[in-house]
Amino acid sequence: MIHKRVHKDIIKAKEDDPVYGGRGVATGAPKFNMPAHEMKPRDAYQIVHDELMLDGNSRLNLATFVTTWIEPEARELMSETFDKNMIDKDEYPQTAEIEMRCVNILSDMFHGHTNDTKEACGCSTVGSSEAAMLAGMAMKWNWRNKRKAQGKDTSKPNMVVGVDVQVCWEKFCVYWDVEMREVPMSAEHGYQFQADKAIELCDENTICVLGILGTTYTGEYQNIEELDRLIDIYNKKTGYDIPIHVDAASGGFIAPFLEPDLLWDFRLKWVHSINVSGHKFGLVAPGVGWAMWKDWSLLPEELIFHVNYLGGDMPTFALNFSRSGSQVIAQYYNFVRLGFEGYKKVHQACLDVALFLHDSFAQSNLFEPIIDNIRMPLLAFKLKEKQAFTVYQISEKLRYHGWQVPAYTLPKDCEDVAILRVVVKEGFDYDLATLFLKHLHEAVEELELQTENIHGDKRTTEKTIKTC
Numbered sequence: 001m002i003h004k005r006v007h008k009d010i011i012k013a014k015e016d017d018p019v020y021g022g023r024g025v026a027t028g029a030p031k032f033n034m035p036a037h038e039m040k041p042r043d044a045y046q047i048v049h050d051e052l053m054l055d056g057n058s059r060l061n062l063a064t065f066v067t068t069w070i071e072p073e074a075r076e077l078m079s080e081t082f083d084k085n086m087i088d089k090d091e092y093p094q095t096a097e098i099e100m101r102c103v104n105i106l107s108d109m110f111h112g113h114t115n116d117t118k119e120a121c122g123c124s125t126v127g128s129s130e131a132a133m134l135a136g137m138a139m140k141w142n143w144r145n146k147r148k149a150q151g152k153d154t155s156k157p158n159m160v161v162g163v164d165v166q167v168c169w170e171k172f173c174v175y176w177d178v179e180m181r182e183v184p185m186s187a188e189h190g191y192q193f194q195a196d197k198a199i200e201l202c203d204e205n206t207i208c209v210l211g212i213l214g215t216t217y218t219g220e221y222q223n224i225e226e227l228d229r230l231i232d233i234y235n236k237k238t239g240y241d242i243p244i245h246v247d248a249a250s251g252g253f254i255a256p257f258l259e260p261d262l263l264w265d266f267r268l269k270w271v272h273s274i275n276v277s278g279h280k281f282g283l284v285a286p287g288v289g290w291a292m293w294k295d296w297s298l299l300p301e302e303l304i305f306h307v308n309y310l311g312g313d314m315p316t317f318a319l320n321f322s323r324s325g326s327q328v329i330a331q332y333y334n335f336v337r338l339g340f341e342g343y344k345k346v347h348q349a350c351l352d353v354a355l356f357l358h359d360s361f362a363q364s365n366l367f368e369p370i371i372d373n374i375r376m377p378l379l380a381f382k383l384k385e386k387q388a389f390t391v392y393q394i395s396e397k398l399r400y401h402g403w404q405v406p407a408y409t410l411p412k413d414c415e416d417v418a419i420l421r422v423v424v425k426e427g428f429d430y431d432l433a434t435l436f437l438k439h440l441h442e443a444v445e446e447l448e449l450q451t452e453n454i455h456g457d458k459r460t461t462e463k464t465i466k467t468c
């Protein structure tokens with residue numbers, strides 16, 4: 001009896017242990033093997049939580065395109081639904097219904113061809129990368145089916161893209177054995193996509209030409225209307241049916257609100273499919289994306305799988321099977337909550353901050369924006385002239401204040417241009433932007449001082465970004 005009481009006391013003592021005096025914290029977090037014994041939830045939580053303190057602060061992450069702030073109500077809905085598997089459409093019919101509503105709303109936003117009796121053609125994905133794979137496959141299958149029917153060779157598909165394409169398209173080409181043909185970029189043409197050069201790379205084996213609405217490197221909106229006009233002429237001349245796919249990962253949630261008259265979407269004849277990231281300017285926490293087709297005829301039936309083991313007959317077009325439904329729910333929450341007016345307000349506010357930064361750089365004697373026509377809340381800028389320090393050092397200095405600003409070179413043929421990029425997202429307001437400019441100014445001053453000390457140089461870039 002005495003023995004039992006002592007044991008109970010020991011257990012009691014363990015339960016009452018202060019977190020940082022407990023076993024978990026004393027033994028450290030497991031790195032290679034699963035621990036043999038369990039620990040108190042509170043201790044396990046604290047260990048994982050503490051480790052994550054070493055990550056950067058997502059709100060100061062100006063590198064990512066992905067949403068870093070969401071409304072508490074969206075957070076609540078997400079935590080209420082993270083355990084609903086998106087694929088269990090028969091078990092969670094309302095989640096499935098909400099996904100379909102989102103597809104319909106997006107199709108309407110992009111001027112898809114639907115009628116009242118049929119749902120729009122599209123599906124949710126984990127992000128634009130998965131959407132790109134699905135849309136790319138559909139184009140490859142359509143091209144191949146047509147070639148097979150004509151008794152022609154189907155072994156050498158290619159795809160034409162600007163050299164500043166996002167890595168997901170390089171992956172698509174490697175994974176699905178498609179040759180990637182790249183339209184070069186040049187300073188002479190203001191680092192802009194040249195649609196006429198894209199047409200020169202097309203031939204009978206081209207499964208599609210890619211247009212990008214908001215490139216990852218500079219935020220450029222490629223001229224998709226011009227691309228469509230030139231492809232139309234080319235297709236008429238050759239008898240081919242080369243479609244355009246628009247990678248609107250970022251711009252797809254900006255242009256419909258800020259430039260509704262801009263022609264880039266399904267209003268254009270040859271734009272057959274579009275990908276867009278819900279977790280970028282769709283304002284949802286990661287990860288959700290959307291693959292959209294102009295109409296059902298463009299999605300080959302053989303790519304759609306039907307499963308019956310969830311109950312009912314469920315058509316699916318996706319690379320993975322299970323995933324949480326909470327991001328799709330949050331996307332729908334944003335549609336309901338913000339509506340057209342709300343999205344427009346948020347994006348306009350972010351664009352205004354980006355323009356404020358742009359003006360500061362345009363007036364400085366040290367930096368210059370890469371492109372002048374800022375249409376997305378994104379700013380890519382470079383050093384005007386060669387300095388004793390680099391953009392990489394500036395990026396590193398900004399880290400001391402917590403800011404994460406990527407420094408990188410432009411793609412092939414323009415690798416000599418190194419830039420910094422700031423993506424303005426909801427939550428990065430004028431106050432934070434002003435603080436950012438102050439810290440940028442200090443970073444430059446420190447680097448100038450360091451180089452003065454090393455070389456005895458006189459400071460040349462006096463009050464470089466004073467307007468900040």
Ligand SMILES: Cc1ncc(COP(=O)(O)O)c(C=O)c1O
Binds near residue numbers: 129216
């Ligand atoms: C133009 C473009 N396409 C595709 C992607 C990939 O998007 P996701 O991260 O949603 O897979 C990105 C990501 O930044 C992008 O900028």
